[in-house]
Amino acid sequence: MKSIAVIGYGVIGKRVADAINLQDDMKLLGVCDVISDWRIQNAVRKEYDIYAATQEAADKMKSEGISVKGNMQELLEKSDLVVDCTPKKIAVQNVAIYKEQNIKFILQGGEKHETTGHSFSAENNYKSAINIDATRVVSCNTTSILRTLTALKKADLLDYARGTLLRRATDPWESHLGGIMNTMVPEKDIPSHQGPDAKSVDPDLDVITTAIKVPQTLSHLHYWNVKLKKQASKEEVLNAFKTSSRIKLIQYDQGLVSNNTIKEMFLDMGRPWGDMYEVALWEDMLKVHGDELFYAYVVDNQAIVIPETIDAIRALTGIETDGAKSIAKTNESLGIH
Numbered sequence: 001m002k003s004i005a006v007i008g009y010g011v012i013g014k015r016v017a018d019a020i021n022l023q024d025d026m027k028l029l030g031v032c033d034v035i036s037d038w039r040i041q042n043a044v045r046k047e048y049d050i051y052a053a054t055q056e057a058a059d060k061m062k063s064e065g066i067s068v069k070g071n072m073q074e075l076l077e078k079s080d081l082v083v084d085c086t087p088k089k090i091a092v093q094n095v096a097i098y099k100e101q102n103i104k105f106i107l108q109g110g111e112k113h114e115t116t117g118h119s120f121s122a123e124n125n126y127k128s129a130i131n132i133d134a135t136r137v138v139s140c141n142t143t144s145i146l147r148t149l150t151a152l153k154k155a156d157l158l159d160y161a162r163g164t165l166l167r168r169a170t171d172p173w174e175s176h177l178g179g180i181m182n183t184m185v186p187e188k189d190i191p192s193h194q195g196p197d198a199k200s201v202d203p204d205l206d207v208i209t210t211a212i213k214v215p216q217t218l219s220h221l222h223y224w225n226v227k228l229k230k231q232a233s234k235e236e237v238l239n240a241f242k243t244s245s246r247i248k249l250i251q252y253d254q255g256l257v258s259n260n261t262i263k264e265m266f267l268d269m270g271r272p273w274g275d276m277y278e279v280a281l282w283e284d285m286l287k288v289h290g291d292e293l294f295y296a297y298v299v300d301n302q303a304i305v306i307p308e309t310i311d312a313i314r315a316l317t318g319i320e321t322d323g324a325k326s327i328a329k330t331n332e333s334l335g336i337h
């Protein structure tokens, strides 16, 4: 049983902590943060051991009646692996501490590939992460790109892919602080960073992305134009996507006509926070025209990297050397069917 620490109990960290807690081959040792408000009270309610990243944070937590188990160093000393879910610029500073402590670590997509030298997407490169010291679970958008293009690649259908990403402006809980309203903000640079980022996992992919920020908070929406290696039928393409357990084919004709209706369905399903770990790809919208393929999907940015992180823990600690088995185990625990 491997002992896992989570540093940063925010949007991603709290979900990763719960997901670790659901596994029978790893143990959540504790969560570490600097906050002392309602956000960390969620961890108190769940009876997680709470560690403070700084002395100042420890004092504040104690003054709020939070029982502090120890400091970050003490948590790391007891752990086999740490998942750092702090914001960018902070995680990168923690890397020196993890290396000094000689502890395996996983960073999230806000960090650069160079920080770990390995980037992870379970269905693509699980094998290359087995027993290594560090990886970066790529961002929500990049994870969706890799899942979909890997499925096409494995079916020997993929020549090249060009995608346009409509990106949510901010996370729901922070929408009082920022985000855009009544406008759309295109990214100046083409390609946007997500296409090149997918190549940090799979350098062979020929993928170019453009991106635009849109005024809503629920999820991202991607439109893709793919050049296939040969003329194919819609059925062949769908069969390729069906080989991924983390792509969910959805029907526009079933009333799933927007990102808010999709979110509502996942809330109805009883998923925590209405989380959608899968890429929701419209089956009836998908079109094949000769050797050209067109499709669109929705990405729940807050949820999609959670199963990936659990698989990355199994790979790095070596508790499962078969990627397919890890994916199946993670899926079962999170209700991905």
Ligand SMILES: NC(=O)c1ccc[n+]([C@@H]2O[C@H](COP(=O)([O-])OP(=O)(O)OC[C@H]3O[C@@H](n4cnc5c(N)ncnc54)[C@H](O)[C@@H]3O)[C@@H](O)[C@H]2O)c1
Residues within 6 Å of the ligand: 007, 008, 009, 010, 011, 012, 013, 032, 033, 034, 035, 039, 053, 085, 086, 087, 088, 090, 108, 109, 110, 111, 138, 139, 140, 171, 301, 302, 305
């Ligand atoms: N939010 C998303 O949709 C999303 C999706 C995919 C990947 N990511 C990536 O995940 C990472 C975390 O993002 P997030 O959205 O969860 O951020 P967040 O701001 O919601 O949470 C970060 C947490 O880290 C804590 N923190 C800050 N400084 C700390 C320190 N020194 N020690 C310990 N804890 C500290 C904060 O208090 C907060 O609770 C980033 O790399 C981000 O790019 C985010």
